[in-house]
Amino acid sequence: MADDRVAGAPDLAAIYRREIGRCTATVVRIVGDIDLAEDAVAEAFAEAAKRWPAQGTPPNPGGWITTTARNRAIDIVRRESKRTERHVDAHRLTDDEPAMSPDLGDVDVVLDDQLRLMFLCCHPALGPDAQVALTLRLLGGLETAEIARAFLVPEATMAQRLVRVKRKIRDNHISYRIPAAAELPARLAPVLAVIYLIFNEGHTASSGPDLGRSDLAAEAIRLARRLTELLPDEPEPKGLLALLLLSEARRPGRTGPGGELIRLADQDRARWDRRLIEEGHALVRQCIERNTPGPYQLQAAIAAVHADAATAEATDWSQIVALYDHLLRLRPDAIVALNRAIAVAELDGPDAGLAALDEVELEGYHLYHATRAELLVRLGLIAEALTAYDRAAELTGNDVERRHFAKRRRDLLPHSPAWSRP
Amino acid sequence: MPQYMLSVWLDGDPTPPPPEQMEQMIAGVAAHQEELKAAGAWVFFGTLAPPGSATVVLADEGAVSMTDGPYAEAKEQISGFTIIEAADLDEALEWARKGSEACTWPVEVRPLLDGPPEPSD
Numbered sequence: 001m002a003d004d005r006v007a008g009a010p011d012l013a014a015i016y017r018r019e020i021g022r023c024t025a026t027v028v029r030i031v032g033d034i035d036l037a038e039d040a041v042a043e044a045f046a047e048a049a050k051r052w053p054a055q056g057t058p059p060n061p062g063g064w065i066t067t068t069a070r071n072r073a074i075d076i077v078r079r080e081s082k083r084t085e086r087h088v089d090a091h092r093l094t095d096d097e098p099a100m101s102p103d104l105g106d107v108d109v110v111l112d113d114q115l116r117l118m119f120l121c122c123h124p125a126l127g128p129d130a131q132v133a134l135t136l137r138l139l140g141g142l143e144t145a146e147i148a149r150a151f152l153v154p155e156a157t158m159a160q161r162l163v164r165v166k167r168k169i170r171d172n173h174i175s176y177r178i179p180a181a182a183e184l185p186a187r188l189a190p191v192l193a194v195i196y197l198i199f200n201e202g203h204t205a206s207s208g209p210d211l212g213r214s215d216l217a218a219e220a221i222r223l224a225r226r227l228t229e230l231l232p233d234e235p236e237p238k239g240l241l242a243l244l245l246l247s248e249a250r251r252p253g254r255t256g257p258g259g260e261l262i263r264l265a266d267q268d269r270a271r272w273d274r275r276l277i278e279e280g281h282a283l284v285r286q287c288i289e290r291n292t293p294g295p296y297q298l299q300a301a302i303a304a305v306h307a308d309a310a311t312a313e314a315t316d317w318s319q320i321v322a323l324y325d326h327l328l329r330l331r332p333d334a335i336v337a338l339n340r341a342i343a344v345a346e347l348d349g350p351d352a353g354l355a356a357l358d359e360v361e362l363e364g365y366h367l368y369h370a371t372r373a374e375l376l377v378r379l380g381l382i383a384e385a386l387t388a389y390d391r392a393a394e395l396t397g398n399d400v401e402r403r404h405f406a407k408r409r410r411d412l413l414p415h416s417p418a419w420s421r422p
Numbered sequence: 423m424p425q426y427m428l429s430v431w432l433d434g435d436p437t438p439p440p441p442e443q444m445e446q447m448i449a450g451v452a453a454h455q456e457e458l459k460a461a462g463a464w465v466f467f468g469t470l471a472p473p474g475s476a477t478v479v480l481a482d483e484g485a486v487s488m489t490d491g492p493y494a495e496a497k498e499q500i501s502g503f504t505i506i507e508a509a510d511l512d513e514a515l516e517w518a519r520k521g522s523e524a525c526t527w528p529v530e531v532r533p534l535l536d537g538p539p540e541p542s543d
Contacts, residue, residue: 125511125531172533173424175510 011057012049019062020045020141021226025113026066028120029176031073034138034166040073041065047072114139115230116176118223122191123174130165131194137162140219150201150216184234192240192296195223199244203251217248235290239297242283246303249276261404265312277307298327317347334362342371350378366395370405382412425465425534426514429503430527434473434492450524458506463517465505473499505534 020041027037044065058064121134129151136142136150148158168174179187202217224241231237253267262268284304287297302323309315324340337360345353353375362368373388389409393402438444458464473492480487492499504521508514511531518529 123511125515171535172426172511172514173509175512 012045012052015048015057015061016045016141019065021117021139022114023062023065023069024138024141025117027069027073028117028138029113030070031077032176034169036073036076037069038138039076040069043072043076044069112178112230114226115178118191118227118230119179119187120169120174120176122187122194123169124187124190125172125174126165126168128190128193128197130161130168131190132197133158133161134165135194135223136198136219139223142219188231188234188236191227192236195220195227195240196244196296198223199247203247217244217251220244221248235287235292236294236296238283239287239294239300242280242287242300243296243303245276245283246280246300246307249273249280249307255400259400260407261400264306267312269310272307280304280307293326293330295327295331298323298330302327315346317343321347334360335365338362338365338368338371345375345378350375354379364395366392366401366405369395370408373405373408377412386412423507424510424514424536425505425507426511427503427505427530427532427534428514428518428521429530429532430501430525431498431530432501432527433497434499447525450526451521454521454524455504457520458504458517463506463508463513465507467502467504469502470500 023044024037024041027041028034031037031040047068048061048065052058117138118135121138122131126134132151133147136147137144142150144159144162145155148155151158153161199217199220202215202220221241221244224237224244227237228234228241249272250264250267252273253269253271254262256262280300281304284297284300287293287300293301302320305316305320305323320343321340324336324343327336328340338357341353341356341360344356354372357368357372357375360368369388369392373385373392376382376385376388386409389405389412393405393409396402396405439447455464455467476492478489478491478493480489506514506517508517511533514531514533518531522529
């Protein structure tokens, strides 16, 4: 990743992480082509790695990179005159911006460009996998190999996915623009979904040896934070950021010393990150004051109720059920219904929880069976609970989760220590 | 100006809708075509005879072979298309939305290349 390319300059990796998205965003607008912009920004960072250790880091590193990349892009275009026609004339991404001019004044990063790039990467005409890959590549500056590792696909597959999506953008003349107010709700939804998906993969990897991947979670939080800065009047990005912060706050409590999973009810809440919780709470309060609830704001409010409880027993389950009811009305979704059933079981008992669960159609989802198993145990229906844990273990792709289900199952067997307690 | 093909793909041997519904669709599609023309976005429109009326011709080193029926053995076959001009994909997608509303079928939006074809990935 960045560290390879910036070896020898101690602060360059941090600058890369912070600046790559905005530099790429502005250079894409100036040169009107994604591949050309990527090449030029990479060359500019390489140039920085050569110069900055000796000459010192410039006061505005992002501006330096952007200006250098723009100049590099012009060099590249001159070098490959065929590419000039192909990229600059025929496939310009921009619609209302002036064409690339040889006027070599300094260019500065434009905040709006990042928003343009977010909406481009998450254009609804692009598939969800492609949206995620392109967002991580262009806004996060992750190398293709890193993205491939994160989603456990071969690097060649990921490389091809990126080539295809960039080609689709080019062939289709997708504009580099910020959607108008009327389009914003529809266009914002996939942006929020992509950030949430990146976070979720970071929070509980869909497969692999580790429970989560903290680098992806951090990247998602960075993107969500940037989105709230760019669209300060939109409540849902705030809700999303709050949800991510409140979920991330629990990370230190979610696994034990051996990397094993610890359920929410059993977590040591002293290990939760208070700083993240406070930031999340402040955002939730802003959302409540504004009073235009949306799916992410409601999920953040639920996470805030959990974070408020000093112990699992102190959780205000009636408020959580009420929030899930509201969320279900906005987003009638089986996963939401599953989570609501869990809250109902806490509020009204395992019978009521199982009844609510019977309404949910999620037979192919491991957490549906894990939830059933927990409720069956509470009702003393051990044989049925064993079958449900088996099904959950069969369905998950995450090794830590699978071990957790196996352990829960073992604890139910007559020879287990759990049964010999007085 | 970029050009796009908006096409409708139907079951090659469809059950025709009831007459009044059919009339409504034909009127809707005609109105959509008029709107495209009024906006200066219209380039070409065609509806195709059923796929069974197609013939595939292959010329190979002087020998010509002909096959009865459409080239692709897919169940869904192209049944009609409009070529439009639009400033960008979003504009083309908006025309497609109106077109789908008019004909009640899915509409595929596909850009025409504005240069010679490049090797695909």
